Amino acid sequence: MLLMHSQVKAKTPPTGLMSNTEQDQQFQVLVEQHKGILYKVAKTYCQDESERQDLIQEIMIQLWQAFPRYNPQYKISTWVYRIAINVAISFFRKYQRRKSSVDLSDPPMYITEPENVEKEAQLQLLEQFIHELRDIDKALMLLYLEDRSQAEIAEILGLSLSNVSTKVGRIKEQLKRRFSNHKI
Amino acid sequence: MDLKELWQSYHEKVEANLSINRKNAEDISKLKAKTYLLSMRPLKIFTIVVGFLWVIGVYMLLLHAFQIGNYFFLISAAVQVVLTQLAIGVYIYQLVLINQVDVSDPIVKVQERLAQLKTSTLWIARFLFLQLPVWSTFYLNRSMLRNGEYGLWIMQIAITVSLSMLALWLFFNIRNENRHQRWFRWIFQGGEWEPVIKAMEMLEEIEEYRDRAA
The missing domain is CATH 1.10.10 (Arc Repressor Mutant, subunit A)
Incomplete structure (x- = not known):
C-alpha cells in the first residue's frame, strides 16, 4: 500500500525492505500530494517562468535523492519544505540549465x-x-x-x-x- | 488588510488546478543526476592531489637548496610550501563540509554550512596573496649579494618590502566586513566570486537572526 496518502501514514520510513517499484510509487504520490509546496516555493524564489520549471525539476531530483534518508520524526511537509527551500536558495544552478521535463506552470487565472x-x-x-x-x-x-x-x-x-x-x-x-x- | 487571506485566496485556487505529469515524476525517479555539491567534489580532490604533488616537488628542491646552502631560495620556498599546505588544508575542510551538508536539514543550518563552504575560498586567496613577497626573493643568491650594484639592491628591497606590506595588508583586510569596499569589489569582481559575495550576505543574515535570539 502506498504510504503517503496521509501525513500520519507518511511517518512510516519510506525505504527499508521496499522494492524499487514501491519506492518509485511512493515518490510519485509524495510529489502529487506536495506539488503545491513545490510550486509556491519556486514561485517565491524564482520570478522567471522557464527558470521556475528547471527549479521545480531540481527540487524533485533532490527530493528523490534524499527520499531514502527521510527521517520519520519530522512531518513529511516539514521535510519537503526544508529541501525545496534549501534548493531554491542555493542548490539551483541558474546558468547550467538542464532540459526540463517537468511542467508545473502557472494555471490559467x-x-x-x-x-x-x-x-x-x-x-x-x-x-x-x-x-x-x-x-x-x-x-x-x-x-x-x-x-x-x-x-x-x-x-x-x-x-x-x-x-x-x-x-x-x-x-x-x-x-x-x-x-x-x-x-x- | 489580511496578508494571509490575500495569499491563500489565490493560491488555494492555483493549487487545485496544478497538475503534474505522472510520467515526469517517474522520469525523475530514474534520473541518476549528480547533486550540485557532489559535482564540486572531483575538482576539489584533483586540486588537493596536484597541491600535494607540488608540495612534494618543492620539498625536494628545498633539500637540494639546503645541500648547496642557498638560503634565499630555502627561506622563500619554505614560506611558499607552508602557505600551499595551508591552502590544501582549506580544500580538505571544504570536502568535509560538502560531506556534512544534508539538504533536508533545517534551512539556517544548511545555508550556514554552504556559506562557510563558499567563503572559505577567501582563505585560499589570503594565503595566495601572502606568498607575494617570496616571488621577489627566491632567485637571489650570495654572488648577487657580493657583486650587486647599490641601485639594484635599493630597487630589490623596495619591491620586497612593498610586496610584504601589501601581502600582510590584504591578508588582514580580506574579510566579510570589507566586502563593500571598492578595493575588495575590484579584487573579487567577476562571476566566479559572485557566490562568495552572496554567501557573505547570507552569513550576515544568519548572524542577525542569532543576535535577535541572544
Whole structure:
C-alpha cells in the first residue's frame, strides 16, 4: 500500500525492505500530494517562468535523492519544505540549465470579476514585496502565509520559537508599511 | 488588510488546478543526476592531489637548496610550501563540509554550512596573496649579494618590502566586513566570486537572526 496518502501514514520510513517499484510509487504520490509546496516555493524564489520549471525539476531530483534518508520524526511537509527551500536558495544552478521535463506552470487565472481585479493587483504587489526580501526572511514569510504553525516554521528553519515570532511580526509590519506607502 | 487571506485566496485556487505529469515524476525517479555539491567534489580532490604533488616537488628542491646552502631560495620556498599546505588544508575542510551538508536539514543550518563552504575560498586567496613577497626573493643568491650594484639592491628591497606590506595588508583586510569596499569589489569582481559575495550576505543574515535570539 502506498504510504503517503496521509501525513500520519507518511511517518512510516519510506525505504527499508521496499522494492524499487514501491519506492518509485511512493515518490510519485509524495510529489502529487506536495506539488503545491513545490510550486509556491519556486514561485517565491524564482520570478522567471522557464527558470521556475528547471527549479521545480531540481527540487524533485533532490527530493528523490534524499527520499531514502527521510527521517520519520519530522512531518513529511516539514521535510519537503526544508529541501525545496534549501534548493531554491542555493542548490539551483541558474546558468547550467538542464532540459526540463517537468511542467508545473502557472494555471490559467480564474479571478476575472471586477471586485477581484484589485485583489489580484494586491497579490502581485505582495509577491513583489516578498521577492525583494532576503532569502531567509522570504522563507519565513512564505511559511507564515501558508499558515504553518510557529513551531513548524521554527523546525523547518532551525530557529527558536521566540525568534520566529519576533521576526514574523517585523516582516509583517514592513510589508504592511510598504502596502500603505504604495497606495499614497 | 489580511496578508494571509490575500495569499491563500489565490493560491488555494492555483493549487487545485496544478497538475503534474505522472510520467515526469517517474522520469525523475530514474534520473541518476549528480547533486550540485557532489559535482564540486572531483575538482576539489584533483586540486588537493596536484597541491600535494607540488608540495612534494618543492620539498625536494628545498633539500637540494639546503645541500648547496642557498638560503634565499630555502627561506622563500619554505614560506611558499607552508602557505600551499595551508591552502590544501582549506580544500580538505571544504570536502568535509560538502560531506556534512544534508539538504533536508533545517534551512539556517544548511545555508550556514554552504556559506562557510563558499567563503572559505577567501582563505585560499589570503594565503595566495601572502606568498607575494617570496616571488621577489627566491632567485637571489650570495654572488648577487657580493657583486650587486647599490641601485639594484635599493630597487630589490623596495619591491620586497612593498610586496610584504601589501601581502600582510590584504591578508588582514580580506574579510566579510570589507566586502563593500571598492578595493575588495575590484579584487573579487567577476562571476566566479559572485557566490562568495552572496554567501557573505547570507552569513550576515544568519548572524542577525542569532543576535535577535541572544
